[in-house]
Amino acid sequence: MSAPLLDARGVAKDFGGVKALKDVSLSIAPGEIYGLIGPNGAGKTTFFNCLTGLYAPDGGGFTFAGAPLKASAPHQAARRGIARTFQNIRLFAHMTARENVMVGRHVRTRAGVIGAILRDPRTRAEEAAIARRADELLHYVGIADRAHDLAKHLSYGDQRRLEIARALATEPRLLCLDEPAAGMNATERAALRTLIAGIRADGVTVLLIEHDVKLVMGLCDRVAVLDYGQLVVEDVPAVVQRDPRVIEAYLGAAPDEAGQGGAGEGGHA
Amino acid sequence: MAAAPASAAGRAPVSAPIPARVWVAYAGLALLLALLPWLVGGVLGLGNAWLRTLNFAVLYVMLALGLNIVVGFAGLLDLGYIAFYAVGAYMYALLASPHFGLHLPAWAILPAGAALAGLFGVILGAPTLRLRGDYLAIVTLGFGEIVRIFLNNLNAPVNITNGPQGVSGIDPLAFFGVSLAKPVVVAGITLLPLAATYYVFLLLALGVVFVTLRLENSRIGRAWVAIREDEVAAKACGIDTRNIKLLAFAMGASFGGVAGGLFAGFQAFVSPESFSLMESVMVLCMVVLGGMGHIPGVILGAVLLSLLPEAFRYAAVPVQKYLFGHVVVDPESLRMLLFGLALILVMLYRPAGLWPSPLRKRELKRSGP
Ligand SMILES: Nc1ncnc2c1ncn2[C@@H]1O[C@H](COP(=O)(O)OP(=O)(O)O)[C@@H](O)[C@H]1O
Ligand SMILES: [Mg+2]
Numbered sequence: 029m030s031a032p033l034l035d036a037r038g039v040a041k042d043f044g045g046v047k048a049l050k051d052v053s054l055s056i057a058p059g060e061i062y063g064l065i066g067p068n069g070a071g072k073t074t075f076f077n078c079l080t081g082l083y084a085p086d087g088g089g090f091t092f093a094g095a096p097l098k099a100s101a102p103h104q105a106a107r108r109g110i111a112r113t114f115q116n117i118r119l120f121a122h123m124t125a126r127e128n129v130m131v132g133r134h135v136r137t138r139a140g141v142i143g144a145i146l147r148d149p150r151t152r153a154e155e156a157a158i159a160r161r162a163d164e165l166l167h168y169v170g171i172a173d174r175a176h177d178l179a180k181h182l183s184y185g186d187q188r189r190l191e192i193a194r195a196l197a198t199e200p201r202l203l204c205l206d207e208p209a210a211g212m213n214a215t216e217r218a219a220l221r222t223l224i225a226g227i228r229a230d231g232v233t234v235l236l237i238e239h240d241v242k243l244v245m246g247l248c249d250r251v252a253v254l255d256y257g258q259l260v261v262e263d264v265p266a267v268v269q270r271d272p273r274v275i276e277a278y279l280g281a282a283p284d285e286a287g288q289g290g291a292g293e294g295g296h297a
Numbered sequence: 298m299a300a301a302p303a304s305a306a307g308r309a310p311v312s313a314p315i316p317a318r319v320w321v322a323y324a325g326l327a328l329l330l331a332l333l334p335w336l337v338g339g340v341l342g343l344g345n346a347w348l349r350t351l352n353f354a355v356l357y358v359m360l361a362l363g364l365n366i367v368v369g370f371a372g373l374l375d376l377g378y379i380a381f382y383a384v385g386a387y388m389y390a391l392l393a394s395p396h397f398g399l400h401l402p403a404w405a406i407l408p409a410g411a412a413l414a415g416l417f418g419v420i421l422g423a424p425t426l427r428l429r430g431d432y433l434a435i436v437t438l439g440f441g442e443i444v445r446i447f448l449n450n451l452n453a454p455v456n457i458t459n460g461p462q463g464v465s466g467i468d469p470l471a472f473f474g475v476s477l478a479k480p481v482v483v484a485g486i487t488l489l490p491l492a493a494t495y496y497v498f499l500l501l502a503l504g505v506v507f508v509t510l511r512l513e514n515s516r517i518g519r520a521w522v523a524i525r526e527d528e529v530a531a532k533a534c535g536i537d538t539r540n541i542k543l544l545a546f547a548m549g550a551s552f553g554g555v556a557g558g559l560f561a562g563f564q565a566f567v568s569p570e571s572f573s574l575m576e577s578v579m580v581l582c583m584v585v586l587g588g589m590g591h592i593p594g595v596i597l598g599a600v601l602l603s604l605l606p607e608a609f610r611y612a613a614v615p616v617q618k619y620l621f622g623h624v625v626v627d628p629e630s631l632r633m634l635l636f637g638l639a640l641i642l643v644m645l646y647r648p649a650g651l652w653p654s655p656l657r658k659r660e661l662k663r664s665g666p
Pocket of ligand 2: 115
């Protein structure tokens with residue numbers, strides 16, 4: 029394996045008595061689709077929050093692309109190339125889909141107050157490039173026709189895609205998706221799968237939290253299982269699926285039945 | 298009506314062609330603004346009191362647009378905004394009056410006042426970065442009061458502000474050697490001081506409108522709105538929310554600083570009384586009533602709330618005399634009563650303000666095929 033893109037070492041997080049993460053160590057190689065699964069409350073989202081700087085871990089830390097990540101500095105995580113979506117969709121509800129994605133370009137653009145007021149050629153060119161990129165990304169995730177709709181008026185599935193487009197706008201090296209298939213129907217899930225595979229093919233490493241076991245096992249190169257804040261196992265899907273601890277902790281059924289995704293709250297939405 | 302092509306909305310809304318009727322509306326508005334002093338003074342025969350009210354309305358437009366950056370765009374509730382107006386006003390008062398014997402020119406003081414007010418904006422913003430909603434409102438309220446109390450008490454041991462008596466004899470506004478205290482002759486037309494002041498205020502207010510419009514439609518403006526909509530998501534998008542919020546506080550405050558300087562030069566007198574909490578509340582009402590975050594709405598709110606209470610005041614006595622034969626409620630109480638009633642009605646029936654941003658129009662736009 030080449031040098032990892034992300035290396036988490038001994039990450040721990042407590043919420044007053046609740047140990048949401050206990051000494052979690054894992055590493056993700058460039059170009060991988062890495063799955064993170066586990067029952068509700070296992071600490072998956074907390075892991076994302078620590079990684080993206082929304083929470084400061086109580087122990088351990090992250091190395092990203094060879095350099096340590098500063099704790100609790102979300103905008104710097106984005107600058108370093110880590111983008112994310114949220115389990116409970118967090119779009120800018122009263123902005124259009126296009127504007128949402130344009131906000132994603134913030135971190136890769138520079139215009140300030142003076143540029144905004146004078147609208148000099150440089151600012152105008154930058155602004156045009158932001159809009160163009162936003163349109164491309166909306167097209168890329170398949171919601172170009174919704175560009176001028178307010179984010180809050182998009183369907184659930186389209187909102188999830190919009191979040192992905194906004195995250196991609198930051199030009200991430202690592203894209204972290206927190207249950208992107210939740211609330212999607214079978215057709216939307218199939219499209220999402222194609223989309224994630226395409227994102228990886230375009231050179232972005234993907235870290236995927238998902239309850240849909242079929243989606244995870246079919247898509248991921250490696251899968252880690254969290255249970256009560258602890259990393260239970262980390263391996264290729266075929267091995268993880270057969271691990272007795274995993275079956276007990278999460279899948280809760282024989283491997284051939286596990287594909288039904290019984291544990292997910294969004295499993296049958 | 299025919300000039301609104303449905304298909305043009307597609308590619309780039311920023312550079313979409315502006316329909317002819319919009320141009321006509323703009324031209325009409327420009328003409329109205331240009332002739333307003335004559336309409337008020339001459340045609341309507343309302344006299345100087347109304348010209349003064351008109352000038353104040355223009356100042357309030359600047360204030361409301363400044364506060365709108367903080368409250369409307371960035372979504373940060375600020376109840377101490379008038380402090381920045383005070384900073385600008387006292388800056389002008391102290392640097393151009395017999396109080397210190399300084400008589401610096403307006404072109405130097407006004408930008409300096411804007412900068413100092415911007416600095417105060419950062420000073421207010423820095424400790425409140427983690428606060429939102431109610432908590433932020435309380436802290437900003439305290440800030441506004443602290444500034445006023447300082448102005449009230451900085452007359453001893455060293456007399457800086459002259460305390461509650463305020464500073465009087467302030468130099469009138471003058472630009473390029475032309476004083477606005479005397480009639481100004483422009484291209485053969487003689488402008489009385491109040492009218493000349495109106496044009497200067499209007500010009501600066503248009504500048505403020507221009508700057509706000511440009512900011513709204515920019516990378517910074519989008520970042521402000523993103524913070525308002527969802528701060529966590531904004532951070533995850535790489536927005537340094539600390540700096541962007543401070544920028545909102547500073548920009549908003551600087552508009553207040555300019556307006557304050559103009560106020561001082563216009564009134565020739567400032568005292569802490571002019572910068573009470575009620576003034577902050579008034580400016581906030583203008584923003585909320587007009588349509589938070591929507592520039593034309595905020596302007597409308599500022600104009601209405603500066604003019605209507607005055608109109609009530611003038612109408613109160615004659616109307617009551619006509620109806621009841623004598624005055625039942627004194628004009629000042631009636632004015633506040635009606636003002637409160639108007640606020641309640643607007644918030645009940647138009648919770649997004651009188652002229653909210655045309656979200657519905659925008660969402661109906663579809664991109665081209
Ligand atoms: N901000 C928080 N404050 C307190 N407890 C939290 C917070 N976030 C998560 N937790 C707790 O941490 C545990 C892990 O939650 P989470 O990471 O959301 O799980 P998952 O995403 O795997 O379902 C849960 O017990 C949850 O209640
Ligand atoms: Mg979760």
